[in-house]
Amino acid sequence: MDLSMNLPNPLDLLIAPAYAQAAPQGPSLMSTLAxxxxxxxxxxxxxxxxQMKRxxxxKAMIEALSVGDEVITNGGIAGTVRAIGDSFINVEISSGVEVRVQKGAVGNVLPKGTLKSA
Incomplete structure (x- = not known):
């Protein structure tokens, strides 16, 4: 006579026995890609x-630059445009002092007369 078949396992009191379940259905392809x-x-x-809009x-601001515009560079230098080349501009930062900077370094074009009032 085999008594081990009728006795419950003592570990079943501490750990719930795992029973086989049906395999769960995975999410659909549509919800996975959504x-x-x-x-x-x-x-x-x-x-x-x-970013593309800015x-x-x-680019439109740089193309519209003209001699006499007052600008501020990305480095914080404020001055008046004196000459425009293909990729560089000359900016007069003080009377008789010109700096050559890349066109892309122009951060803002100021309204006329801003630098004289400052």
């Missing part, structure tokens, strides 16, 4: 699109 696509759209509208505005 999350990354939504994330990319959010990144595009919050990061990439505004770059386009900066």
């Amino acid at each position: 999350f990354p696509v939504i994330l990319l759209l959010i990144m595009y509208f919050l990061m990439i699109r505004p 770059a386009k505005e900066h």
Whole structure:
């Protein structure tokens, strides 16, 4: 006579026995791809699109530069444009003192008369 078949296992009181279950269904392909696509759209509208817009505005500002415009460079130098080349401009920062900077280094174009009032 085999008594081990009828007696419960003492570990069953401490640890619940695991029983086989049906395999769960995974998420559909559509819901799996929807999350990354939504994330990319959010990144595009919050990061990439505004950056492209600022770059386009900066390029238009640089193309519209003319002699006599008052500018501030990205380095903080304020002056008046005296000469414009293909990729460089001459900025007069004081009477008789000119600095040559790249066009891309122009941060802002100031309204006329700003530097004289400062």
